[in-house]
Amino acid sequence: MSGAPHSVPSTEWPDAQGRFGPYGGRYLPETLVEPIEELERAYTAVQSDNTFLSAFAHLLHTFAGRPTPLDFAARLTEHLGGPRIYLKREDLLHTGAHKINNCIGQGLLTLRMNKRRVIAETGAGQHGVATAAVCARLGLECCVYMGTEDMERQRLNVGRMRMLGATVTPVDSGSRTLKDAINEAMRDWVTNVRTSHYLLGSVLGAHPYPRMVRDFQSIIGCEARQQMLEAEGRLPNTLFACVGGGSNSIGLFHAFLSDSSVRMVGVEAGGRGTHLGEHAARLAAAAGYTGARPGVLQGTYTWVLQTDAGQIATTHSVSAGLDYPAVGPEHAWLADRGRAEYTAVSDEAAIDAARTLSRTEGILCALETAHAVAELIRRAPTLPRDSAVILNVSGRGDKDMETLARHL
């Protein structure tokens, strides 16, 4: 499994127009349309280019540290009285989260397109750090936009990006979080589109980003599926992953989409309440969270937290990486079809879950991941003791220590 190109499981979605059912598409200012068509062509070309795929696999192995282990969580399993819990350890990757998988792919694609400058947004800072590291490795100029509120709560990552040679530009408009960082990154992109590649960090934005980022992240599920078959001789019953934009979850889910026996649970940020403005739950309406409707934000048609008049709402989550008003269009489509289910857990439950995982397994996970852990803990009593689940540990929690320290 080391260093060989993985083959992305094929699916019928998205279609040629970049649609997942009704969701997705390409809602962009005209200036960006022909450049993004060029990106789509470049991405299509490298999918069957062995030189590219080998370089991608090589860097995933030697630079990022793939494959990551599928780690049996014996003490957490015992603590909860089952099910059998396996942790997919993306937190062990270089720079500390799954984000680097996509950054290596898009970084190599940037070189292919003969561009030398990379633009990125970041919320928790994990995508920014991964982008900065890949840019340094590949000799690309790197400019990262980050909301000032996020810079405050993720100070460690701001320092890491700067140490890696990236320019970090504070964004002080709107809610001063991820959404506003994306707006500013898109303004840079529309200005410097001839020389710069926008390295979007999640399965969001205009076609082909939701597909391309999913494909680059699909290695998570490809590895986990094989590892589970080796460990247990069977497929898992349920998958758990947190959903901000949705890249770590889609990365895990993708390889299992045609395994109809495998249930998939995406966990959004329930924040501090169910009213609009108190949470970042776009698909968890069944759990009582209000304010989401289909709409267009930042290039894609998907479920968006918004006012009746179509203004995008501010969101709240203790976790900067989940604090975003829209969800990746493929998740909206999986939810519509009932192929995956989506729920949300509160700030408080996430923090408690981070503590539980730390003390039972010795793994200090990111606050984003902690949302998935909290949902697993909540559901454990309802799951058969001998069933097997995979939880994607999307990132490590060092960056969240200032927040967590207040709750010790």
Next chain:
Amino acid sequence: MGGLEPNARTRIGRRFEELRRSGDLGLVAYLTAGDPSLEATRQIVLAASEAGADVVELGVPFSDPLADGPVIQRASERALKGGTTLRGVLDLVRVIREQSNVPLVLFSYFNPVLQFGLETFAACAQSAGADGTLITDLPPEDSSDYRMALRSRGLDTIFLAAPTTGEVRMRQIASVSSGFLYVISRTGVTGERDSLSDDLPALLRRARSTTTLPLAVGFGVSLPGHVSILGGLADAAVVGSALVAEVERASSADEAASNVAARVRLLKQAGIHGMSRREAAAAERGSET
């Protein structure tokens, strides 16, 4: 040649016909609706129209204006803080229409229009007296429902062409546009610039060779010198951030209306047929003192 002829049945089409006959460069004035209030916008629009604006674009404020520079971002924030909604902007169109015949274009990001409902939006825009609509983040590919709704109400659908738009695509954009084609002068967001892009004449020649629609050039057009350069190359100049900045600087609606009107007069003057670059430069120096 692709594209629709200027539509003589709409106010926009008739205005561009008049401009073609006179040889003057048209002036399209953009203002963010509701900045700082809808009543102030009413006064400012009427003043701009009396001062010579040929078409007025009313910007519908949006929380995430990703194609706009800081001036229009701030105006949108002020308008939203004041409670401006698309419904309010449509009411404003009705009030302006009772007092003026100036062609009015609604300029919006897609989401507020989508949430309003495309059919309802088209019906309300028509009955209020709007003449056309332009959606910044809706390229032709995903726009068929929108176009059908607007066209069935006799409204012009204006699309944008950019410096990155090649010839094939330019033809496609022109074929779905009516009223005029909005040509983005340079890559980037809206906002004032010292000079126009060197590539602009080539872009306008490319547009001219693909469509008979009037060409209106925007993004970075703010000074009389810019406007006078466009004479002969385009049919109209679109001025936005420079006017919105006048509104921002003013301490009352009256002051905003009179400063916007002065700026419109100056720019309109620079576009009048026959004005030389030297005269435009002199007018520009005069405006700074």
